[in-house]
Amino acid sequence: MKVLIVEDDPLHRSYLHEAVSAALPECETVIEAENGLSGEKLARDHKSAHIVMDLQMATRNGIEAARTIWKERPETRILFWSNYSDEAYVRGVSRIVPDGAAYGYVLKSASDERLKLALRSIFVESQCVIDREIRGVQQKSLGQTNGFTDSEYEILVDIALGLTDRAIARRRNLSLRSVQNRLQQLYDKLDVYQSTGEDSEDARFNLRTRAVTTALLRKLLNYSALEKAEADLQEWLTNL
C-alpha cells in the first residue's frame, strides 16, 4: 500500500507521516507533496496510492487538486484533512466527489485516535468517514432547511465577483428580471434586511454588498472559493 500526503505545512506533513505509519503498518511507502500541483503529479506517477489531502494550500488548493486527480482516476481514495469546516469547503468537496468513491473529511483539531481510525476506515475498509462537525455543515448545506440551492449559490458568487445584473443575465442565460428574482431570494435567506439606523426611517444596508459580506462572515463563501470564481470569470471573459 502506498500513501501520498499533500500538505504544505512541514510540521503537519511530518505529523501526518508519522500518523500514517502508525495507523497503517501495511503501508510500505509514504510520499509527500508540499502543494496541490506536485500532489497531482505524484498521484499520476503512483497510480495505486491513497491520498491524504490538505485543503487550503498556497499554490493550488486541495479541492482543485482532488478534482483533477479524481478526473483521471475516480476510484482514488482521498482523505481531506483541514483546519476549517467552512460551508464553502464542504460544498466544494461534495461537489466534486465521484459517485461511489470512498473519501473522508477530518478536521485538524480531531484527536490522534480519530485521525488514525479514519485512515484505516477509508484506506483499508473503503468506508466514507466524515467528521461529525462536517456532517452538520453538510446537512445544512444540502438539505434546503437553512441552506442554499445551487442557483442561489451561483448568484451569490456572481455578485461577489462584482458583476452587474445585466452581466449575470448574459452569463447565465437569464433575463434581467430573473436575475433580480434570484437576488431577492438570496437576500431573504441571508437575512440582510436588518436596519442600520435603528428606529429612524431609512436605515437600510446596501443589500448587494451586505449579502456578500454576510456570506463571508457565515463562511458560505471564502477566499479560495472567490479565487476560483475569479479565475473562472476571467476565462469566461476572454471567451467573448
Next chain:
Amino acid sequence: MKVLIVEDDPLHRSYLHEAVSAALPECETVIEAENGLSGEKLARDHKSAHIVMDLQMATRNGIEAARTIWKERPETRILFWSNYSDEAYVRGVSRIVPDGAAYGYVLKSASDERLKLALRSIFVESQCVIDREIRGVQQKSLGQTNGFTDSEYEILVDIALGLTDRAIARRRNLSLRSVQNRLQQLYDKLDVYQSTGEDSEDARFNLRTRAVTTALLRKLLNYSALEKAEADLQEWLTNL
C-alpha cells in the same frame, strides 16, 4: 526570563516551545496559551513575560490580543509569527504597536535559523525584526505609492460591511458627496474599471462589490479584518 507562547495549533505550539528553549537558554519558563483570550490572561499574570503570538486564532485573534496586552503594558515585547503576509494583517499590526515598543514579525515559512535569530534579537537585544517579505508589504501599505491612505481604507471597510453612502456619511461625519469622492478614489486605486463585455458597449462591473472583492483577492482586506469591522459596526449601531 519568561516567554509566553500564544498559538492555537498544538503542533506549531510545541515547535515554538522547542525553538524558544533552544534559542534562549537563559529562559527558565515557557508558558503556553491556545487562544488569544487565555493569552491575554496569562500575560496579565506574568507581567515580565515576552510573547510569541500567532495571528489568526479562532476565538480571539492575535492583533486583538496584542492590542489589549500592549494597552496594559506597552513595553511588552511581542513577536508575531504568522502564516500570511496579508496587507490586512501587516496594517493591523503596525496600527497597534506602541511608540518605541520592540516587536517582530516573522513568517511561519521562515527557517529555524531566522526564527531563532529573531527570538534573540527582540527578546534579548530589544530590536525590531521584521521579515523581509513583510517589509515589502509594509512599504507598499504605508508609503502611498501603491497603498492606501487611512481614509481610503476606512471607506473600503465601510462599503465592505454593506453600508449605504448615507450611512457612511452619518458614521464618519461627512457629507454624502464626500463619501462618494472617497469612493471614487478607492475605485481608481483598485483599478476596478476593466470592462466586462470586452469590446462591446456597456460592459462594466458593479463597482461597489467589485472593489470589495478586488481588495479581498489582493489581501488588502481579509476575513479577520472583516470580522472585527463587523463587531465595531454592531457596537456603533447599538449606540444610537
Next chain:
DNA sequence: CGAGAAGTTGCGGGTTCACGCAAGACGCGG
C-alpha cells in the same frame, strides 16, 4: 502673504438596483 495642492460640499443628471404587480411556462399528482 499669496499660489497651489488637497479635501469638502452642493447641484444635476444618467444609470443601475430593488421590488411590487401580473402574465405566461413548466411540472406533477389527482
Next chain:
DNA sequence: CCGCGTCTTGCGTGAACCCGCAACTTCTCG
C-alpha cells in the same frame, strides 16, 4: 384534463449610486 406550486419574464417606479462641474475651506511652502 385541470388545478397548483415553482420559475421565468416584462413593465414601471422610487431609491441609491456614479460622477462631472464648480465654489469653498484648509494647509503647506516658498
